[in-house]
Amino acid sequence: MLGTWMSIGSPVIAEIAAHSGFDWLLFDLEHGNEAEAALPAQLRAISATHCKAIVRVGAIYPDLIARVLDWGAHGIMAPRINTAAEAESLVQAAHYAPRGRRGYSRSARTYGYGLNPPATSADITPPIIMAQIETIEGVQNTAAITAVDGIDVLFIGPADLQFDLQARPHLADFDYPTALETVNQIASSAGKSTGILIRDQAQLQSHRDLGFTHIAIDSDLAILRKGYQQILHPPTS
Amino acid sequence: MLGTWMSIGSPVIAEIAAHSGFDWLLFDLEHGNEAEAALPAQLRAISATHCKAIVRVGAIYPDLIARVLDWGAHGIMAPRINTAAEAESLVQAAHYAPRGRRGYSRSARTYGYGLNPPATSADITPPIIMAQIETIEGVQNTAAITAVDGIDVLFIGPADLQFDLQARPHLADFDYPTALETVNQIASSAGKSTGILIRDQAQLQSHRDLGFTHIAIDSDLAILRKGYQQILHPPTS
Amino acid sequence: MLGTWMSIGSPVIAEIAAHSGFDWLLFDLEHGNEAEAALPAQLRAISATHCKAIVRVGAIYPDLIARVLDWGAHGIMAPRINTAAEAESLVQAAHYAPRGRRGYSRSARTYGYGLNPPATSADITPPIIMAQIETIEGVQNTAAITAVDGIDVLFIGPADLQFDLQARPHLADFDYPTALETVNQIASSAGKSTGILIRDQAQLQSHRDLGFTHIAIDSDLAILRKGYQQILHPPTS
Amino acid sequence: MLGTWMSIGSPVIAEIAAHSGFDWLLFDLEHGNEAEAALPAQLRAISATHCKAIVRVGAIYPDLIARVLDWGAHGIMAPRINTAAEAESLVQAAHYAPRGRRGYSRSARTYGYGLNPPATSADITPPIIMAQIETIEGVQNTAAITAVDGIDVLFIGPADLQFDLQARPHLADFDYPTALETVNQIASSAGKSTGILIRDQAQLQSHRDLGFTHIAIDSDLAILRKGYQQILHPPTS
Amino acid sequence: MLGTWMSIGSPVIAEIAAHSGFDWLLFDLEHGNEAEAALPAQLRAISATHCKAIVRVGAIYPDLIARVLDWGAHGIMAPRINTAAEAESLVQAAHYAPRGRRGYSRSARTYGYGLNPPATSADITPPIIMAQIETIEGVQNTAAITAVDGIDVLFIGPADLQFDLQARPHLADFDYPTALETVNQIASSAGKSTGILIRDQAQLQSHRDLGFTHIAIDSDLAILRKGYQQILHPPTS
Amino acid sequence: MLGTWMSIGSPVIAEIAAHSGFDWLLFDLEHGNEAEAALPAQLRAISATHCKAIVRVGAIYPDLIARVLDWGAHGIMAPRINTAAEAESLVQAAHYAPRGRRGYSRSARTYGYGLNPPATSADITPPIIMAQIETIEGVQNTAAITAVDGIDVLFIGPADLQFDLQARPHLADFDYPTALETVNQIASSAGKSTGILIRDQAQLQSHRDLGFTHIAIDSDLAILRKGYQQILHPPTS
Ligand SMILES: [Mg+2]
Ligand SMILES: [Mg+2]
Ligand SMILES: [Mg+2]
Ligand SMILES: [Mg+2]
Ligand SMILES: [Mg+2]
Numbered sequence A, B, C, D, E, F: 001m002l003g004t005w006m007s008i009g010s011p012v013i014a015e016i017a018a019h020s021g022f023d024w025l026l027f028d029l030e031h032g033n034e035a036e037a038a039l040p041a042q043l044r045a046i047s048a049t050h051c052k053a054i055v056r057v058g059a060i061y062p063d064l065i066a067r068v069l070d071w072g073a074h075g076i077m078a079p080r081i082n083t084a085a086e087a088e089s090l091v092q093a094a095h096y097a098p099r100g101r102r103g104y105s106r107s108a109r110t111y112g113y114g115l116n117p118p119a120t121s122a123d124i125t126p127p128i129i130m131a132q133i134e135t136i137e138g139v140q141n142t143a144a145i146t147a148v149d150g151i152d153v154l155f156i157g158p159a160d161l162q163f164d165l166q167a168r169p170h171l172a173d174f175d176y177p178t179a180l181e182t183v184n185q186i187a188s189s190a191g192k193s194t195g196i197l198i199r200d201q202a203q204l205q206s207h208r209d210l211g212f213t214h215i216a217i218d219s220d221l222a223i224l225r226k227g228y229q230q231i232l233h234p235p236t237s
């Protein structure tokens, strides 16, 4: 389950990435460079492939989560899940009754605009839910978050978690590598998956060895930035 | 008061529908296919007609409600109004002080960008507020919701209400037809209106007989989907 | 080869139409309601289907024709082809050397942004070229136009051809039904196809009997307009 | 016939200007800041008023002229009309047969998307055609240009005409004020109108006295630029 | 610190205003005419100047505040700050840990897309936070709001505050002029700044004399509306 | 003078590239993935840098060339310049009288929307004109094209020139390497510059040795495509 980050917001890039062969793409509404309005065109751009679209929302807005699932996203990533209560809210936003509170429309794009509506609730494919563990509290509450029915992937936010450990060191009795191990152990015991964003293909195997299965490598923006640096400032041999 | 659903998000369609003669259009930000950014162009598209623009928001965001009213919407529909407290929040978001908390700008499009500001508060046309009754709790609390000053129309959400009755049957001691009767009776006693979305002109009279006055027939998306089916798979005579 | 007209310019509609099962869609840059800038999103919207995208350009601009083919259109329709010279210009714009003058980019969307470039010129799928016969001169020159290598379909423009016959009756010694017959006979003799836009499924068989193979039925815009009329002014029985 | 220039490309501004009471607006695709794609939203924005939309195209492209008329523009302004032949091309692009060559669609926005098609050709409102006289050749050929049937307004381009007189003084035996007089005299004799863009309300009467009837005062862009200067650098009294 | 209001949502206008010399621009997502999706283009438009971009959000959404700061806004204005708790929420949304809860991305536009990330937290420029005082409660709680660490400017909302004093006169024992004095006195004592939106350059000095330092004069929309009135209805002398 | 190709059409990418340090960017309206409407946002995105914007048009449209120069492009690249007459048309489109025919507006973005208009024609910075040599005829006519006053750079189109040599080998008595040498020799003798698009930094020095000074390395699209291949199919060591 190899993915990559869509931070620029271009349907051209989404189409290239999906056809290149990624298993999933993360469309970033949290730190990305385009607003929600740019999302539908990106979701359409990958429709000829088997690539899954995961949308990172900025916060747990039930209507936004329902809307992007209606638009055809296969899953949701939510930042800063610090408690089981937040994880529960996230799951409820993404599921219909009785598990959750999502409103239902059989004419949504996800059901072919009504050409392929689910015959019964059993035909509804549940969304993939990724909860980001990226604060000290999140790590401390990982077991409770993992236990929430419907949370599929515990996804480490490396930048934020390391930032938090530096900014509030007195609150944590663990370091970053330990946090990665802890989260993987808890998830593994509970039969849940883990994920992380890494910056380089070279880091892939070591993170797989830690137990991560849903790994995203780099972002469109960083690939370009590094590509431009290599052109303008090539390493001297 | 005959309306229709705008789910595609195109100003061309809004303009055709308004000039065709509908009394109102529902611009759907909950299950519709475009984000909020596509709304202003659609509102402008109907400005030469007497057609009212009702915007369905995804949830009771006071700032979004105020913004679309500033942009010239004539009313707001809100999904899943389950309690009187939620109805009260909805009304407060749409009204200025003292009834509500909406911020005031005399340069908003609704006041001709300042060419036609209200001389006094008495000149302000109150927005049309439609509260959706579409859960078991909503039906159970209809009387209290109806009693909230400023709620104009109780609007049934057929898909969601029927979905909920199937998903959580143990919570309800009524069926769907009874719910429609109940909501109409309560509204009628309180001098309030009721509305519903139906799928076919043929269902119009029977729903009028039930007491519904604000009826929307079909959506742009469904008219096209059915039109394409008739072309590609015409009924054999 | 059943198609339909995209006049509104919405990727939502293109996606519904393609998934409904049309063999081809006509994206109309001549009389349509959106500019060229709205085209790429519509072309992406149908990429998961086998539906062909034909783009009608407003005139024979070689760069526009090359650009929309680069963007992934499968063919070009050009209005008012009145002479063999115009037909030749159309073909040259759409083909690479030696047949034509189109510029080449292996990174265009039509080649998977470079993921699937043609190995040799033999691997290049030639575009479908539809020349509109819709003036008196066009009918008179049909044989010469048909003879141009690369012209695949002679496509009648019913509104324009009938308009022209009314506006300049002294120039023609044939009527509209005769024109349809003539064009079909000439094309048939030359092993070329013919097409036409009709307004109703009921007209399909009679036009197939005339020899038309590339028939488009109705437009998104007209389906909606007629659908709204049926809701607002239902036929009284 | 008082107008003003739309150079920014915003539907908000078009709506303010039209509701402020201008008789016509010039939507500038020649020197304006947005491409053709931004035009439909601006045309819709003024539909509730009697304000006429004149679109200045960058050159005499028949398809572009036909398209913006389809979209609902009431007229066309074309820059640098230097000869009667160019004026004739302009008129032919904007008129249907027999006068011209414009393609016909009864579903265009200008005919209410087919809700209000012309019953007969006599019901078609002819577009307003403004030919810009803004080069030395244009002034020299004014009589021939004026004589072209369908040219309604000879519209001076002050910046370009003065620029040309400075850049190629050897070609002209007249100065700028003389040119204005000449054009007005020729137009007046032929029963045609004249127009000009001026920068200030104070210049209005003197230009009316010269015979100009279609006068545009200032642009959205210049009003803002001057407004900002007055705020930041107020005249000291 | 002279600013002006961007209500139309056009990058062209933002660019003119910034290059005209304003110290700051207020991009209005509360009462403005475009949605959030139009903001990135406006922020890019002023990047060649020293002009600061302050974004007024419709409410204290932490993710929206973080997102527009990621996009390169220099500060946030929030409407209707009525209590110290609301002021505290506002500050926490805009600051990273330990002061706040904002998520961190070193690839955000504000850090040159990763070309200029902060070396340490000490290198992070804190955002400018403007809290609007525009209700009776806001005035009453000004001291507590002012005391919140991170609130930089108390910004009067003249229309709303005057509207509230008229709508709920029984709640206030002060009038509008007194409110302005009070807010300036409290802010001054606490070493904080104050700001206000005025309609005319002529009001500038009197408001500076009251203590206001962050003054915005007029809006793009009002400058145009007044400019059009002067053209169409010039004062008779 | 190191540049790179902008094929995706994103202002985010343009901003990254310009701030990374390229001397110039080629905004591609010929084979690029967005229409002209996406250009203004990209031009604004680089305004804080010294990076030059060169726009490749699809053909020599005088109005398009004038418009993108008005919008702030520093130069124009035109494809398939095969004759001196075409080169002359290109130059005339980009220059004001007396050298050319470009229309003049002092309020264009290139003049700060009127904040920085040229005082005299001597203050007008001439645009950079790059003529593409990419056909057999173009190579054969290089000397005549080079001699056209105002042509600054002869820019090889490698894909098209090699395609043409393969498609029409009988027309050429030279091969591709010889063509590069010939063009550089002719340009050098005439004191003009040459340019080319190469795919890799490793090719830079060898092309500089050939005499090329305006070299573009790779495109945004190709950098991403290759970056994704390296992630998904890393070279095995
Ligand atoms: Mg994070
Ligand atoms: Mg519902
Ligand atoms: Mg036609
Ligand atoms: Mg001019
Ligand atoms: Mg306010």
Ligand SMILES: [Mg+2]
Residues within 6 Å of the ligand: C103, C104, F079, F080, F134, F157, F160
């Ligand atoms: Mg080329």
